[in-house]
Amino acid sequence: MFSYRHAFHAGNHADVLKHTTLIALMKYLTQKDTALTVIDTHAGAGLYRLDGDYTETSGEALDGVFKLLSDPNKPPAHQERAPAATKTIATSKPKAKPPLVLAPALQDYIDLLRELNPQFAQTGVATDLKIYPGSPFIEQKFLSGRDKLKLFELxxxxxxxxxxxxxxxxxxxxVAVAREDGFEALKTFLPPPARRAMVLCDPSYEMKTDYGRVSTCMADAVKRFATGTYVVWYPLIPRPEAHDLPRKLKTLAVKAGRSWLNATLTVKSSKLTTDTEGEVVRPGLPASGMFIINPPHTLKAELQAALPQMVTLLGQDRNAGFTLEHGG
Structure with missing residues (x-):
């Protein structure tokens, strides 16, 4: 049950999607004067070292945040052409591409990383990025004195x-931190005193029962407090439960008469491959999604601008792409 450690995955492509979306949500929701209660059901450690043993062992940040910060003029691997069979002579120097102007939501994400990493802010060199914030630190950063943050981690x-x-x-x-089951603890905080809340539900999904618990938890939350903003991150892997979850959440939102938004980012194929010795090579996490019930009206446009750039900068093969659906 406790084998999953997010430290191995900090800064990967799923975190880029998740945290870019989370920052956009927090920026919008904290603009109002009414107090906001933020509940994070699976908070993790809060902060992670990108130069630590866990991250360096997995190498996932290299294909995530570090890749995002690399030279935007260099085409992704799947767009690079193989060397020509015959030698050609260039008659003129190729024109340098203009610097990529990042979408505001992605720029906000990078700006937050700069604030936590003064050396990186000064140099702009990706290897100077040492500290990576988990969702609790992102959420707390946007809170005012009237707001509350409830964090749960088992x-x-x-x-x-x-x-x-x-x-x-x-x-x-x-900020309150409790070692409790976030699925169950959420019930005690809905509805919140000021009638404004955002819930982030981001379990590890290391047990396939997590998929069912997420949909059950969200259904209960919407019944208790219909106007809250509910945010679910989920992996997109070759498992029926993973593909059923967003469909169940959409059905839940439609039946409750609530608006919804579903964004996915795919960076590579999910097919198994074999190495030179014939051993099966698993691709790792190929894609993930963010499903939001009662999203801010501004979120769709922000992600519409950011997602294509994530594909360009983080895509690893021709299967890279995104989807963005909404309703209600």
């Missing part, structure tokens, strides 16, 4: 790290 080591990391912020009672 993993004993991550809970200890989360508690220590949050304590360093010196935010007192604004």
């Amino acid at each position: 993993h004993p080591t991550d809970f200890k790290s989360l508690s220590g990391n949050i304590e360093q912020l010196g935010v007192g009672r604004q």
Whole structure:
């Protein structure tokens, strides 16, 4: 149950999608004067080292945030042409492509990373990016004094790290950390006192029962507090439960008469391959999605601008792409 550690996956392509979306949500929801309650059901450790053993072992950040920060003029691997069979002579120097102007949502994501990494902010060199924020630090950054953040984490080591990391912020009672099952704990906080809430549900999905628990949890949450903003991250892998989850969430939202938005990012094929010795090579996580019930009206346009750039900068083969659906 406790084998999953997000430290191995911090800064991967799924985090780029998740945290770009989360920043856009937090920016919008914290503009109003009414207090906001933010509930993070699976908070993780809060902060991660990109130069630590976990991240360097997996190497996932190399195909995520580090790839995003690399030279935008260099075409993705799947767009590079193979060397010609015959030698050709260039008659003129190729014109350099103009710098890619990042979509505002992606720029906000990078700006937040700069704030946490002064050396990276000064140099702009990707290798100077050492600290990566999990969702709790992103959420807390946008809160005002009237807002509250509730964090839940069951993993004993991550809970200890989360508690220590949050304590360093010196935010007192604004942020509460509990070692509880976030699926169950959510029920006790809905509806919130000020009638405004955002819930991020981001389990590890290491147990396939998590998919069912997410849909059940969201159905219960919408019944308790229909106007809350509910945010679900999910992996897109060759498993029926993974593809059923967004369909169930859409059905839930439609039946409840709530608006919804579903964004997915695919960076590579999900097909199994074999190495030179004939051993099966699993592709790792090829795609993920963000499903939001009661999204801000501005979110669709922000993601419409950001998602194609994520595909361009993070895509690994010809299967790279995105989808963006909404309704209600």
